[in-house]
Amino acid sequence: MSAPKKVVLAYSGGLDTSIILKWLQTEYGCEVVTFTADLGQGEELEPARKKAELLGIKPENIFIEDIREEFVRDFVFPMFRANAVYEGLYLLGTSIARPLISKRLVEIAEATGADAVSHGATGKGNDQVRFELSAYALNPDIKVIAPWREWDLTSRTKLLEFAEANQIPIAKDKRGEAPFSVDANLLHTSSEGKVLEDPAEMAPDYVYQRTVNPEDAPDAPEFIEITFEKGDAVAINGEAMSPATILTQLNEYGRKHGIGRLDFVENRFVGMKSRGIYETPGGDILLEAHRGIEQITLDSGAGHLKDSIMPRYAELIYNGFWYSPEREMLQALIDESQKHVTGTVRLKLYKGSAKTVGRWSEHSLYSEAHVTFEEDAGAYDQKDAQGFIQLNALRLKLLAARNRRVK
Amino acid sequence: MSAPKKVVLAYSGGLDTSIILKWLQTEYGCEVVTFTADLGQGEELEPARKKAELLGIKPENIFIEDIREEFVRDFVFPMFRANAVYEGLYLLGTSIARPLISKRLVEIAEATGADAVSHGATGKGNDQVRFELSAYALNPDIKVIAPWREWDLTSRTKLLEFAEANQIPIAKDKRGEAPFSVDANLLHTSSEGKVLEDPAEMAPDYVYQRTVNPEDAPDAPEFIEITFEKGDAVAINGEAMSPATILTQLNEYGRKHGIGRLDFVENRFVGMKSRGIYETPGGDILLEAHRGIEQITLDSGAGHLKDSIMPRYAELIYNGFWYSPEREMLQALIDESQKHVTGTVRLKLYKGSAKTVGRWSEHSLYSEAHVTFEEDAGAYDQKDAQGFIQLNALRLKLLAARNRRVK
Amino acid sequence: MSAPKKVVLAYSGGLDTSIILKWLQTEYGCEVVTFTADLGQGEELEPARKKAELLGIKPENIFIEDIREEFVRDFVFPMFRANAVYEGLYLLGTSIARPLISKRLVEIAEATGADAVSHGATGKGNDQVRFELSAYALNPDIKVIAPWREWDLTSRTKLLEFAEANQIPIAKDKRGEAPFSVDANLLHTSSEGKVLEDPAEMAPDYVYQRTVNPEDAPDAPEFIEITFEKGDAVAINGEAMSPATILTQLNEYGRKHGIGRLDFVENRFVGMKSRGIYETPGGDILLEAHRGIEQITLDSGAGHLKDSIMPRYAELIYNGFWYSPEREMLQALIDESQKHVTGTVRLKLYKGSAKTVGRWSEHSLYSEAHVTFEEDAGAYDQKDAQGFIQLNALRLKLLAARNRRVK
């Protein structure tokens, strides 16, 4: 890789990415463009602008954007159409944000004439893979600088020394080491590392930042209704809202009722296991509701096919292959299935869980006339079941006869 | 089908199967053998013996058996090794009991020289399919009599008239129609029909029979530990127990904490949708715990393969293909994966949910040395990630370059 | 089912469907509309018109159509995009024609005010299922009459008696029984039954109707080039042609070189095995060519995903579920993959086989710069493979270490 001349950095404004910013300037001697995004992580962005300016970034090289709507509309919602969960339980909150960040990094690089992008992910995790695969898929000639894989600032002490030597302001609470590491966006907050590294030990209460403890949630359940159109949530309790507003609202419901906590040991793409604490308050509610509306609007052929490809789809997102032909092919399949996933679900929220308790739709495939215990009105002839069973049994009978014969 | 001479009836001792018993005697003029099993449904069996005798069944033709251990050991546990859920949520409580009942029906037929079996499932449901596919798979020459598909007793009134005409005792509470229909065994209780037929309407509280309402569950969480060996639960809180004892105990924990309720609309194999209320108190806990122990004892290759075949495995059980080559092939795959699924999980039970909060095992694949945020002790070279990403990205770069070129 | 008043019959003009025509008139007393399609089966259609008139069908009730282009464009080509083969070998020649015939039957029923459709498929085969599932999927209220499952004309003798009694002309060669049964269309000819019923016996030479014996094919190979656009063949040897023309031409190449013969035992959807002789001269060439062009234009992610869903897609078509949400979902996935499947393949045709010997495309992903044995020009850094292998190996090392530890 020839030396990069201008690099777009995914910049949070925090200590670590400020150090990276400085390190890029000093180590590579290259011009730095900063990109700071509001993905719903719950932090002010303007301080990042100030800090970037302080570190010598030209105003025209500072990009600060609210991309929450794009995030939910084009990434979170398409993923939820698939009911995607990784390894049975994880809602992919971190994974789904990376491709969008990379997309903007690459676009800003093209807009500013930069030839490289850079990120603050470590060499042990999945995020480096997700950032970089996305970047390369969008621009095969882009260079990627991953400082954590390159530099020798491999301890907290060395980082702080570098910061001091380079006049990077250090917030008081960053002097000591954080007891765990955090990622957050509108979909979730994840915590991992340090105090969480022993998977036998229960996570301490202070790790949870996004939800109340179920024990502290209201003692009475709350009921809400979510309306879907073609697989996407469009209204809560009858009130139409934008994608990001819906997720924000559901997060608030989830937070209040202690919904969406997950203590999880997962398999990283890079080959090791890690333990994380995830909080996905709105996401858990949304997943339950989406399943609820699919129950009456998808037929078994569509539903079972979706179920069977879901693990692969989730794995692709987890591993960083959002911008891959196979993810796009699976998305085409999933989106094709959602044409009639329109209707409303009622949920009960109570002390840590969200449960579907009712669902209705103009597009419903549920037929009381067929299923009723009452005497038939001709919709279904029970005698048909005889032939259905006989022909389904035929191969089993032939097998049984063969197995008898050769024994 | 030539006329059956002797038929083994799955006999509960209740009104409906007593009517079937009589109907078989009068309609087919054949000798009836009754089979009444304790699958953990929570009913006394001896009354069934008395009633069978009353209806003229010879003592040697009355079979009453406690098959709870076989049920859990050979059916429930193998299924839980797969983390099987149907359509994302249903734990297959009814489905998994049917093959065992059919197996005993066929075995008793062979032992008593009967040439037919009979069951009380209706012509609209899945159970007829499960009973009959299992029977034919075990004995290709067996005849199956499904009275509900044959007779003209198609209303409550006609059934009661038939009962009265044939001196079948009718319990007072059976005079009126039940407000819904119930199936129960050690794994679960399901309720469906009548008051539950509108999927938009919340199920009334009195439907739930096996669990307390989460609102009425204890206000303090309870923590338990489940130990697994090769994928099967073998102990609770360090105390070794038989399979059925473990499930019984977990049911009690679940009942108390309101765990395992599911309001569900599913796709029946026979082509229609139906709505059911399921209670699987111990099953929900067991599934969560099994996932917990797999998190540290299965590697990603094994886990992801299991996840990808699970929906098909669950569908096979749901559809009645327990005794099919493909279920057995999938079971071989699943069992192969469980050799090291040994260890202990700690769970928090609280107001409707069971959550893993810790897990440990001699067989753990989790390596703190690899995942730690601390400085590396050489277990993992972060620079390896560079090559890993480059080669994973290569095809994406080639795609991006091609797509640019042809645009 | 209430009695049908007017029925659209899939009418070949042959003896069997003429008997059905008469039987519908006499048995059901209903008006009959005939539909005779040119699907490339190689028979004149006008005799069918004459015969229908002779049997009393009104001119406005006789529909004769050449649907070869629609057949290839909307059914055969979409299927070939998937490289669909059933049970490893069968190119689904019969299966893929049925949905189109049903579609026209239903459309003609709607146009003529008919309330039923009828077909000449037997009660043992797959075709009845394919016809009827398609019809019901397109019009849930349509009635279907399947005479072979209803009538008592269950032997050749009875059929001929019925024909004679009803003045249906019987061609001389139809007096005796055909030695096997044939289905044909532009994609294939299949033969089954009678002399072919013993799968141990080699099929006699006279069964093959569509291809020369490879031993009699030319002694010199012939080379042809097929050009694809977005997954569909559009030209042969540089000459652009319509879909049906291309398939017709490929059939001629295949016939001449003895390509596309298959002696096969398959699993019918209705539960039994059957043995068939298939001839798919053009189809075999097309499949080979499509694979050839995909080799350079699809990347591994897309190709492997396609391969993994193909068996399910083929099974759906075989079983008659062309008009099902899951087939449409899979088609969406497949079509998404074909955007760049554009280019040309050279094939060698010789004595029974068609083999790709060259392929090229503007859309090629093949990169000589990357794969070359020559010294690298920087496209690929061999050292990257080190990290790639290390991280792929990590979980295997952790497994090996665990397995050692617990032994």
Place this chain on the structure above:
Amino acid sequence: MSAPKKVVLAYSGGLDTSIILKWLQTEYGCEVVTFTADLGQGEELEPARKKAELLGIKPENIFIEDIREEFVRDFVFPMFRANAVYEGLYLLGTSIARPLISKRLVEIAEATGADAVSHGATGKGNDQVRFELSAYALNPDIKVIAPWREWDLTSRTKLLEFAEANQIPIAKDKRGEAPFSVDANLLHTSSEGKVLEDPAEMAPDYVYQRTVNPEDAPDAPEFIEITFEKGDAVAINGEAMSPATILTQLNEYGRKHGIGRLDFVENRFVGMKSRGIYETPGGDILLEAHRGIEQITLDSGAGHLKDSIMPRYAELIYNGFWYSPEREMLQALIDESQKHVTGTVRLKLYKGSAKTVGRWSEHSLYSEAHVTFEEDAGAYDQKDAQGFIQLNALRLKLLAARNRRVK
């Protein structure tokens, strides 16, 4: 990686691995153990012993073994039980040999106290991955030296200079560059690189080494019979043979009739496409025969499940994951299916193709009584098809009714 002290080298006796041998001695200063295996590649092994001695290897450090039987019995045959083909066409001839070589390397390392293994695969191909993943899976502490990724002998000239400088004898025909690169074993010969690098160009005739040109094959077909037991070939024309003998014989049949040639562009695991010419004379015959015997001995449930997992199984072998939990899980599934895959297949071999023309077995599931066109003897009631179709159609009707309603 600390410096290795003693290394086991996969040694062919050829120029390249002799250079590696010397380079290991000089560069790493470590003791070298050589392993030369007869995998059926058709070369004398004793010259390798002589050359190793000449290069200073102690007699006790020279391992020369005939592992053909183990290769076919434990690797080739298990793979053929799955009908495994990679990307639709490739029989995995190279891929399947690598795990066995690695196994012996690791075992010899353990036996001789070596701490490393080494191979001659380049940094661009799949073989490095296969060798190394296998080695790490069998011994997590083994070191692997891959000279082609490390050294600076990156051109033919440099290699020859190194050889001369180190007194390594150079055969005359190795002075110039080979026009392509070859891998061979009992299952196949592959050729790639240089003259084959343009996938548009037909491979020159001299590339093929293992089969006659179909044009030069006998003008008369030859018929052979292969007998299987539990999925493995055990006899040809009624004569029982060992696994390796069977494959050797089939290779001779295939060579003579020009069977098993494949011109292929594939996706390497390392991300690029490559073009190869494969010759698998016996393998092509064996695959066709195995499919033939499965046609009558596997039921549809087993067969379709096998088909659906086959692409993943093949990909695992291709990518080097033979020793992985998921390959072993899939093998358990496959082996479970083969219990009754016993019987005989007759094949016609003629000018480039092997085709099944008959098959029979005591374990056959084919039932003439069921499939016959003759009047039924009661084995099958055609009226059952009515109910079978109705219930399969039910969801399609409900869909059609819904879609009408909401339009």
